[in-house]
Amino acid sequence: MSTAAPHAHGVHFGRLDIQNVGMGVGILMIVVGILGFIPGITMQYGDLQFLGPNSHAMFLGLFQVSMLLNIVQLAIGATGWAMSRTGMGARNFLMAFGALYIVLSVYGLSVGVDSAANFLSLNTADNWTHMVLGVLMIAAGWMFSRHLADEKK
Numbered sequence: 001m002s003t004a005a006p007h008a009h010g011v012h013f014g015r016l017d018i019q020n021v022g023m024g025v026g027i028l029m030i031v032v033g034i035l036g037f038i039p040g041i042t043m044q045y046g047d048l049q050f051l052g053p054n055s056h057a058m059f060l061g062l063f064q065v066s067m068l069l070n071i072v073q074l075a076i077g078a079t080g081w082a083m084s085r086t087g088m089g090a091r092n093f094l095m096a097f098g099a100l101y102i103v104l105s106v107y108g109l110s111v112g113v114d115s116a117a118n119f120l121s122l123n124t125a126d127n128w129t130h131m132v133l134g135v136l137m138i139a140a141g142w143m144f145s146r147h148l149a150d151e152k153k
Contacts, residue, residue, distance in 0.1 A: 026080025098137030
């Protein structure tokens, strides 16, 4: 089906479900990136560094953040929002950036919190959250895009 009819399977608000999921993840990442710069939401804001393990600012008091990590979250969110204008773009965003989050998680877990190689200022909560987010993004990209080929016919 080439049009987004209100009765079409998996179409809401004139967009495919995969587009809505991709945009939702993109918007979530933009919000997280912005909130990472707001004192009060980010505890120990005075300890916020541009990069490295010496940034001891804590988003929601749980996730260690740096300015670079906040900027990366904003960039990922903007990319997701832009790519989700099409079904295949949303699928590609969810799959590729889901894989990136998994790689980031494995990297963070392997270098350790206090290592100089921890340039994004990731702690254990960040690493496991990125792992779960990456797996969920890939799963959503796969599940919601199974019918994209049918939609094009």
